[in-house]
Amino acid sequence: MTTSTTWSNWAGNVRTSPVALEHPASTADVQALVARAAREKVTIKAHGAGHSFTSIAATEGISLSLSRMNRVLDHDTTTGLVRVQAGISLHELNPLLKALGLALPNLGDVDPQSVAGAISTGTHGTGGRLHGIAAAVEALQLVTGDGEVLEIGPDHAWARAVPVGLGALGIVTEVTLRCVPAFLLEAREEPAELPDLVGRLDELADDYDHAEFYWFPHTEKALLKRNSRVPSGTEPRPLSRLRHWWDDELLSNTVYERVQRVAARRPSVIPRINSVSGSMLGARTYVSDSYDVFVSPRRVRFRESEFAVPRAALPAVIAELQAWFAARHELVSFPIEVRFTGADDVWMSTGFERDNAYVAVHQYHRTDPTAYFAAAQDVFTAHEGRPHWGKMHTLGSEYFRERYPRFDDFLAIREETDPRRLFTNPYLDRVLGT
Numbered sequence: 001m002t003t004s005t006t007w008s009n010w011a012g013n014v015r016t017s018p019v020a021l022e023h024p025a026s027t028a029d030v031q032a033l034v035a036r037a038a039r040e041k042v043t044i045k046a047h048g049a050g051h052s053f054t055s056i057a058a059t060e061g062i063s064l065s066l067s068r069m070n071r072v073l074d075h076d077t078t079t080g081l082v083r084v085q086a087g088i089s090l091h092e093l094n095p096l097l098k099a100l101g102l103a104l105p106n107l108g109d110v111d112p113q114s115v116a117g118a119i120s121t122g123t124h125g126t127g128g129r130l131h132g133i134a135a136a137v138e139a140l141q142l143v144t145g146d147g148e149v150l151e152i153g154p155d156h157a158w159a160r161a162v163p164v165g166l167g168a169l170g171i172v173t174e175v176t177l178r179c180v181p182a183f184l185l186e187a188r189e190e191p192a193e194l195p196d197l198v199g200r201l202d203e204l205a206d207d208y209d210h211a212e213f214y215w216f217p218h219t220e221k222a223l224l225k226r227n228s229r230v231p232s233g234t235e236p237r238p239l240s241r242l243r244h245w246w247d248d249e250l251l252s253n254t255v256y257e258r259v260q261r262v263a264a265r266r267p268s269v270i271p272r273i274n275s276v277s278g279s280m281l282g283a284r285t286y287v288s289d290s291y292d293v294f295v296s297p298r299r300v301r302f303r304e305s306e307f308a309v310p311r312a313a314l315p316a317v318i319a320e321l322q323a324w325f326a327a328r329h330e331l332v333s334f335p336i337e338v339r340f341t342g343a344d345d346v347w348m349s350t351g352f353e354r355d356n357a358y359v360a361v362h363q364y365h366r367t368d369p370t371a372y373f374a375a376a377q378d379v380f381t382a383h384e385g386r387p388h389w390g391k392m393h394t395l396g397s398e399y400f401r402e403r404y405p406r407f408d409d410f411l412a413i414r415e416e417t418d419p420r421r422l423f424t425n426p427y428l429d430r431v432l433g434t
């Protein structure tokens with residue numbers, strides 16, 4: 001991701017030329033780098049895996065990778081509390097938790113993200129009774145703009161503000177996560193029809209641990225995924241290596257990349273491609289470690305915008321997107337992903353005090369997503385949508401003040417931890433104000 005003095009994100013739509021790229025190995029190193037940034041009057045920001053589609057992690061000042069700060073520091077299998085260095089990736093962490101008999105309660109679709117990056121933007125998976133990863137934060141250590149090291153535990157006044165901190169409050173150096181006993185999931189994946197799914201939204205959100213679907217635009221075809229916890233003692237029944245390779249590597253990545261290239265050159269074939277894609281992935285059932293089921297390889301590059309809307313608004317949101325597709329303003333080759341989470345108490349989380357449905361729109365990286373994402377954003381904002389902080393949108397601070405009841409309280413903390421705005425960038429100036 002990083003070469004000498006240039007940095008770009010996974011999607012390739014954000015590129016910066018920081019004055020320095022640094023790899024601190026300790027909290028003391030981070031303190032020294034923050035002091036250097038203050039001395040040199042440049043900004044300083046940490047990045048994780050660069051998996052945000054927005055420029056939230058970008059800086060032209062000092063860019064930090066905490067990839068050397070990737071250890072599990074402490075654990076207690078009775079309480080499930082695990083202390084990690086903030087740069088550890090979910091990919092590194094999941095098997096280490098398994099070895100301790102523990103797991104994160106829920107995960108998103110991929111695992112390269114760092115723990116700090118994932119929590120800072122409100123990364124989430126699906127489950128109407130579950131929450132994003134930041135809700136599992138019990139405590140964290142933060143280096144502030146004046147180089148102070150703060151430990152923010154569950155009784156601290158800022159405890160529910162700092163987990164989704166957008167990288168605006170300081171550099172997170174350690175995180176304590178409240179984990180659950182390791183568990184297996186039974187994955188059931190099958191083709192479905194969109195009208196049927198829309199009629200069963202509450203059932204999907206309430207009756208399954210983790211349900212989501214992918215809807216193929218310009219068709220009524222969808223792929224439904226339901227992952228349910230199995231009773232302890234159940235034996236794993238993983239996919240055969242051949243089936244895994246066929247479905248998850250060949251069809252979902254290798255062939256899909258070629259299909260997307262064709263679609264980008266000849267958009268008129270997109271409805272036909274979507275219809276075939278919606279039928280190609282057959283039904284399958286398997287039982288495996290939770291993180292193995294949640295996470296899939298994603299090698300086809302795309303851009304993404306995702307909003308949380310109140311769960312009750314989802315049928316109207318889908319109908320309005322259908323109307324936009326029907327008008328053929330643009331032909332869209334990537335499926336729309338629909339997920340659910342329950343209300344949480346993290347101030348800047350898209351799930352703050354609200355049961356949500358998430359609707360994610362994607363576009364192949366060689367196709368300009370601007371008009372499509374703008375149209376989708378109009379639909380989402382008409383239903384009180386809250387965008388994922390790491391996924392594309394064009395909204396500013398006045399919009400967020402209306403959508404987040406604790407917005408000004410969050411800004412007051414930023415004033416204390418970063419009065420000189422060492423940790424800001426143009427994205428944060430837009431969404432939080434200067």
Ligand SMILES: Cc1cc2nc3c(=O)[nH]c(=O)nc-3n(C[C@H](O)[C@H](O)[C@H](O)COP(=O)(O)OP(=O)(O)OC[C@H]3O[C@@H](n4cnc5c(N)ncnc54)[C@H](O)[C@@H]3O)c2cc1C
Nearest residue numbers: 048049050051052108109113114116117123124167172390
């Ligand atoms: C292929 C793909 C799949 C995805 N799937 C999902 C999904 O299923 N669900 C979902 O919710 N999101 C998903 N995302 C989005 C992704 O999870 C978030 O954007 C996440 O923030 C990326 O983590 P990262 O480690 O790459 O952080 P970055 O993108 O590098 O940084 C994100 C933010 O965290 C801050 N940050 C990083 N480290 C620190 C630190 N140590 N201290 C303070 N701030 C820090 C950065 O400054 C920035 O503000 C996906 C993205 C991609 C590309």
